[in-house]
Amino acid sequence: MDFIKETINDVVVETVNLTRATLKEAEEFKKTLSLEIELGARKIIVDLTECEFIDSTFLGALVISLKKMTALGGDLRLVGFQPAVHSMFELTRMYRVFEAFKTKKEALDSFK
16 A cells, blocks of 8 residues: 555645655556545645655645645645655745644644
8 A cells, every 4th residue: 555544633644655656656646635635624634754765746736735725724744755855945945935844743743
Protein backbone atom coordinates (compact mmCIF):
# COMPACT_ATOMS: atom_id res chain seq x y z
CA MET A 1 0.00 0.00 0.00
CA ASP A 2 1.52 3.31 -1.13
CA PHE A 3 -0.63 5.62 0.99
CA ILE A 4 -1.72 4.96 4.55
CA LYS A 5 -4.53 7.04 6.02
CA GLU A 6 -5.24 7.62 9.67
CA THR A 7 -7.60 10.12 11.26
CA ILE A 8 -6.60 11.79 14.51
CA ASN A 9 -9.47 13.87 15.92
CA ASP A 10 -10.57 15.83 12.82
CA VAL A 11 -7.18 15.71 11.09
CA VAL A 12 -6.55 13.28 8.22
CA VAL A 13 -2.93 12.09 8.16
CA GLU A 14 -1.94 10.64 4.80
CA THR A 15 1.41 8.83 5.00
CA VAL A 16 3.25 8.42 1.70
CA ASN A 17 4.74 4.95 2.12
CA LEU A 18 7.24 5.24 -0.74
CA THR A 19 10.97 5.92 -0.92
CA ARG A 20 10.48 7.54 -4.36
CA ALA A 21 7.29 9.47 -5.12
CA THR A 22 7.16 10.06 -8.88
CA LEU A 23 4.85 10.48 -11.87
CA LYS A 24 3.68 6.88 -11.50
CA GLU A 25 2.23 7.56 -8.02
CA ALA A 26 1.32 11.25 -8.40
CA GLU A 27 -2.04 10.70 -10.12
CA GLU A 28 -3.16 8.10 -7.58
CA PHE A 29 -2.05 10.38 -4.74
CA LYS A 30 -3.95 13.34 -6.21
CA LYS A 31 -7.10 11.16 -6.43
CA THR A 32 -6.60 9.97 -2.84
CA LEU A 33 -6.40 13.53 -1.51
CA SER A 34 -9.27 14.73 -3.73
CA LEU A 35 -11.49 12.01 -2.31
CA GLU A 36 -10.60 13.03 1.27
CA ILE A 37 -11.46 16.65 0.43
CA GLU A 38 -14.76 15.61 -1.21
CA LEU A 39 -15.61 13.59 1.90
CA GLY A 40 -15.24 16.75 3.98
CA ALA A 41 -11.65 16.71 5.26
CA ARG A 42 -10.49 20.28 5.93
CA LYS A 43 -7.32 19.47 7.86
CA ILE A 44 -4.84 17.19 6.12
CA ILE A 45 -1.26 16.34 7.00
CA VAL A 46 0.88 14.62 4.37
CA ASP A 47 3.65 12.62 6.04
CA LEU A 48 6.68 12.38 3.74
CA THR A 49 9.00 10.75 6.30
CA GLU A 50 9.52 7.63 4.12
CA CYS A 51 10.25 9.62 0.93
CA GLU A 52 13.85 9.99 -0.06
CA PHE A 53 12.83 11.63 -3.35
CA ILE A 54 9.81 13.35 -4.85
CA ASP A 55 9.63 14.58 -8.42
CA SER A 56 7.90 17.63 -9.88
CA THR A 57 4.70 15.76 -10.78
CA PHE A 58 4.29 14.58 -7.20
CA LEU A 59 5.02 18.09 -5.98
CA GLY A 60 2.37 19.30 -8.44
CA ALA A 61 -0.17 16.90 -6.92
CA LEU A 62 0.55 18.43 -3.51
CA VAL A 63 0.12 21.97 -4.86
CA ILE A 64 -3.21 21.13 -6.56
CA SER A 65 -4.47 19.55 -3.34
CA LEU A 66 -3.36 22.55 -1.27
CA LYS A 67 -5.22 24.91 -3.64
CA LYS A 68 -8.40 22.83 -3.32
CA MET A 69 -8.11 22.83 0.46
CA THR A 70 -7.51 26.56 0.84
CA ALA A 71 -10.39 27.35 -1.55
CA LEU A 72 -12.67 25.45 0.87
CA GLY A 73 -11.23 27.11 3.96
CA GLY A 74 -9.08 24.14 4.90
CA ASP A 75 -5.34 23.56 5.11
CA LEU A 76 -2.82 20.96 4.07
CA ARG A 77 0.45 20.67 5.97
CA LEU A 78 3.56 18.58 5.43
CA VAL A 79 5.80 16.65 7.76
CA GLY A 80 9.03 14.64 7.63
CA PHE A 81 11.39 16.03 4.99
CA GLN A 82 14.44 13.94 4.19
CA PRO A 83 17.43 15.90 2.78
CA ALA A 84 16.65 15.47 -0.95
CA VAL A 85 12.99 16.33 -0.44
CA HIS A 86 13.96 19.36 1.64
CA SER A 87 16.27 20.47 -1.19
CA MET A 88 13.45 20.07 -3.74
CA PHE A 89 11.21 22.33 -1.65
CA GLU A 90 13.99 24.92 -1.34
CA LEU A 91 14.91 24.84 -5.05
CA THR A 92 11.28 25.27 -6.12
CA ARG A 93 10.62 27.76 -3.31
CA MET A 94 7.66 25.61 -2.28
CA TYR A 95 8.71 25.99 1.35
CA ARG A 96 7.03 29.42 1.07
CA VAL A 97 3.75 27.83 -0.01
CA PHE A 98 3.46 24.91 2.42
CA GLU A 99 3.61 24.81 6.17
CA ALA A 100 6.05 22.05 7.04
CA PHE A 101 6.91 20.46 10.38
CA LYS A 102 9.62 18.14 11.65
CA THR A 103 7.26 15.76 13.47
CA LYS A 104 3.69 14.56 13.10
CA LYS A 105 2.95 15.77 16.64
CA GLU A 106 4.09 19.33 15.77
CA ALA A 107 1.91 19.28 12.64
CA LEU A 108 -1.11 18.00 14.62
CA ASP A 109 -0.56 20.61 17.34
CA SER A 110 -0.46 23.36 14.69
CA PHE A 111 -4.15 22.73 13.93
CA LYS A 112 -5.24 23.41 17.54
